Amino acid sequence: MTALAQHIDTCLAALGRDGFAPAFADFVETLGVDQIMVFAIEGDRARCLLSRHFSHGALAGKLAATYLDGWFLQDPLLPALRQAAAGTVTLYRLEDFAQRMGAEYRRVFFDAPGLAAKTTMVAVGDRLRLFVSLYHTGDGTECAPDLARLAGRLALMHFERAAQSDTPEPLAVLSDRERAVCLGILSGRKADLIAADLGVAASTVVTYRKRAYGKLGITSRAGLFAICGK
Numbered sequence: 001m002t003a004l005a006q007h008i009d010t011c012l013a014a015l016g017r018d019g020f021a022p023a024f025a026d027f028v029e030t031l032g033v034d035q036i037m038v039f040a041i042e043g044d045r046a047r048c049l050l051s052r053h054f055s056h057g058a059l060a061g062k063l064a065a066t067y068l069d070g071w072f073l074q075d076p077l078l079p080a081l082r083q084a085a086a087g088t089v090t091l092y093r094l095e096d097f098a099q100r101m102g103a104e105y106r107r108v109f110f111d112a113p114g115l116a117a118k119t120t121m122v123a124v125g126d127r128l129r130l131f132v133s134l135y136h137t138g139d140g141t142e143c144a145p146d147l148a149r150l151a152g153r154l155a156l157m158h159f160e161r162a163a164q165s166d167t168p169e170p171l172a173v174l175s176d177r178e179r180a181v182c183l184g185i186l187s188g189r190k191a192d193l194i195a196a197d198l199g200v201a202a203s204t205v206v207t208y209r210k211r212a213y214g215k216l217g218i219t220s221r222a223g224l225f226a227i228c229g230k
Contacts, residue, residue, distance in 0.1 A: 004030060011154050016161030021172035024158070025052050028134065028151055031143035035060055035115065035135035038155050039072065040128050041081055046072040048227045049130070049159055049169040051217060059113055061217030064170075065226035066108060076100035077120055081131060084124045089152040091145055094118040117142055121152025125160040132156070168228035170216060178212035181205055185221055186228060 007027035014020040028036045037060070038050040046068050053060035072078070076097040084090060094117055098106075109115065117136040124130070132152040136142060162169065168186070171179045177198065184194035184205075191209075195202040218224055 008150070015158045018172050020158045021050055021169070024050070024154060025173070029054050031134070031147055031151070032136070033134045033143060034137045037064065037131070037133045037135070038159070039067065039131045040159065041072065041078070041131065042129070044073065051170065051227060053217060057214060057217045058219060059217060061223055061227055063109060063113060065218070065223055068226055071105065071108065074102060074105050075131070077122060077131065081122050081129050084122050084129070086124050086126055089121050089123045089149050089156065091149055091152070092120045092122065093142070119143065119148050121149060123152040123156040125156050128156065128159055130156055130159065170227045173215050174212050178208050178215070181208040182212050182224060185209070185224060
């Protein structure tokens, strides 16, 4: 089995489970992608399901939080997502929608972070409407359309299965303890109370929090709430 086939097989085996997010990120990275973003759009509300920049971890969380702060309503592909039929995965390159992109939107999400190319899959299932976006920072060759569509299909299959979970999807990349700390923060609990729940010292909770924030590409409690749609 080739390395690529192994990555795909691992993703398929983890569909709907906690292990999918890291397996999927590993698969996407093999495609030469510099950043992956997955957002679910529900009416006038957006949720971040996955954000990862493979060389600049903090950037993905920052961009995700900014996008969720109303900018998603200016996404030039939003009309296509709203109109797409269930069961479809449609690929768009940056040149397909660049002319419909506002100048400030381009500055915030492309020019400032140094992202030069984007391939977005508009993936629609029975419950979810997703943007699955693959970004490149340089002028290198974009990933093959068939593999990009496969990434979109895998994301849709997984998040449709996981849609009933009470745990925010961005936290799927964390260890059990890191996730527990973030869930405690999201519920409004202080470090000492989270520590008591986990049976560890408050300083250990701080360590788990720092590790979690690093993996999520965020630097604050506000960033955690933003990417988890809370």
